Amino acid sequence: MDEVMRRPINKEMMIDVNLKLQDIFPINEVNRILHMTVGNIADKDIWAYSPHGSYTVKSGYMVATKEKEKQALQTSLANQGLLELKRAIWNVPTIPKIRSFMWRAASGALAVSERLNTCGMHLDTLCKLCKNGVESIKHVLFECEIAKEMWSLAGFHQGPLTYDTSLIGWLLSYLKLMSVESLPVSQRRAIPWVLWTIWKNRNKVLYADSQDSLVSQNELNMEQTCTEPMSGLMGENRRWDPPLTGTVKCNIHSNWRNAKLHSGGAYVIHDHRGDVLHHAREAFTFSPNRLTSELRCLEWALQSMKDLGCQDVVAGSDLHDLINAVMRQSNWPRFRALLSRVRILCLSFPSVAFESESASPIGIVREIAKSVLRDGRFHSYLVMGGPAWLHQQIFREANLTHS
Known part of the structure; x- marks a missing residue:
């Protein structure tokens, strides 16, 4: 007898049979292999997408849904153009x-x-x-x-x-x-x-x-x-642009934190030179979300401009949803009551346009709106010109506009 076991006749020349599972397969496959039950039965295909290996309508629907999502993703990538x-x-x-x-x-x-x-x-x-x-x-x-x-x-x-x-x-x-x-x-x-x-x-x-x-x-x-240029939805402005001669531009902002607190609202009206004609501040009662608060602020600003005798106006906001809701009211049925009042107010002016702006060009109106909750300034007012405490910021933004 030999001192060691004789090499099997059919041993693979290229595989070391002494290797362990961990040396051949990934760890997740090793766990699956170790959990297999070895028996004297023939192999057959099973349904891989259910725990028990049998096809069910639920598992089939799940596979079909994932396949559809994969196709939709591929289609969306193809439609980037x-x-x-x-x-x-x-x-x-x-x-x-x-x-x-x-x-x-x-x-x-x-x-x-x-x-x-x-x-x-x-x-x-x-x-x-x-x-x-x-x-x-x-x-x-x-x-x-x-x-x-x-x-x-x-x-x-x-x-x-x-x-x-x-x-x-x-x-x-x-x-x-x-x-x-x-x-x-x-x-x-x-x-x-x-x-x-x-x-x-x-x-x-x-x-x-x-x-x-x-x-x-x-x-x-x-x-x-x-x-x-007064009709329709204008593109987003990265810098503040003054309106045309004879037109006023009203930037609005509502400072909303949550549904349990008041919201601070403000607007600033500029002429074609970029000079501040009027500004106002208001405290609104509880609003369930920011869009509701912004719509209430827009309604208030439009009513104020109507009372001031403004004719051709441009309303600017940094909330894109507000502009979309006003321009496509049928797509926002949850807010139809507020949108209806805004639409009626718009009919009071010869022309009204809505402009989406980035946050940076309307820093003045944002600061005024924030002062309601930040400083507890809940009394409302309307005055000519800009606020004295923001005079330097108004001066800087006016210089940027003229440049």
């Missing part, structure tokens, strides 16, 4: 109806044959204007011969250079041209109006047998730029 485009659209310097039109175009929500057929209709997809190509949103706005002619008249003879030839790619490329300083300002600002005119002309040719002049639309663009 669309999200970037939609964010850019809301900051385009044009009137609200054109921003809304561009958003609907990016969302595929324009009534062209290709999109209508996806809703169950059976329409001829041939373009009705050029009789060449499928009538898609991309074709109508960029590829149709009529559209190409209008882009050429606007000074865009070849279009932007882009590797992404999808609708999103084209729209993004044209929006990026609006920030190219080598192009004339009038040409850059005309881009949204060209899109709008192409769409309007297409509809008028098909349904009213008429069309608009691109030149007249460009003239209207310049007029709207000068005289109608």
Whole structure:
């Protein structure tokens, strides 16, 4: 007999059979292996997503839900370009109806044959204007011969250079041209109006047998730029900008801490030079959340401006939800009572605009609102000019505005 055990005939040459499980498998797999019950039964496939290995509706639904979430995540990653485009659209310097039109175009929500057929209709997809190509949103706005002619008249003879030839790619490329300083300002600002005119002309040719002049639309663009910045939702301002001549700007802020305490509200009204015309402070009773407190502050500020005889006004706030709620009231049904009162007050002015601003440009009004709870100043007041105790800060911000 040999002194040691003889090597098995079928021993693996490349594996050391003396290794322990911990040397071969990860620790979590080791625990699973050690808990296996070895028996004289054949292996078979089991359902891996339930504790007992049997399929159940609950476990199947769980797997399907996770798979759907994974697909949704992949889709969202693929749609980053669309999200970037939609964010850019809301900051385009044009009137609200054109921003809304561009958003609907990016969302595929324009009534062209290709999109209508996806809703169950059976329409001829041939373009009705050029009789060449499928009538898609991309074709109508960029590829149709009529559209190409209008882009050429606007000074865009070849279009932007882009590797992404999808609708999103084209729209993004044209929006990026609006920030190219080598192009004339009038040409850059005309881009949204060209899109709008192409769409309007297409509809008028098909349904009213008429069309608009691109030149007249460009003239209207310049007029709207000068005289109608008062309607709609403006983009967020990183620095405080004064209003146009003849318009006043009212920055509001409500200092809300919790539902058990009062809220401090304040507003500051500036003219087109950035000078403070009036400021006021108020203490509001308990509000369940900050948005309710801000809406009450906005209602109070609008009523005050109405009493002061203000005409064209811009209301600015650093709470984005407040601006969204006022502009899209149907999406905020919980606050419909307050929003209804705000809407009625807005009808008292010839024009009202709402502007979302960052926190830094409205430091004065924030300090006044904070003084209610911080210093126990619960009495309300309305005075001309700015508060004396914030004179230095008002002076600094006025210098930044004029610079």
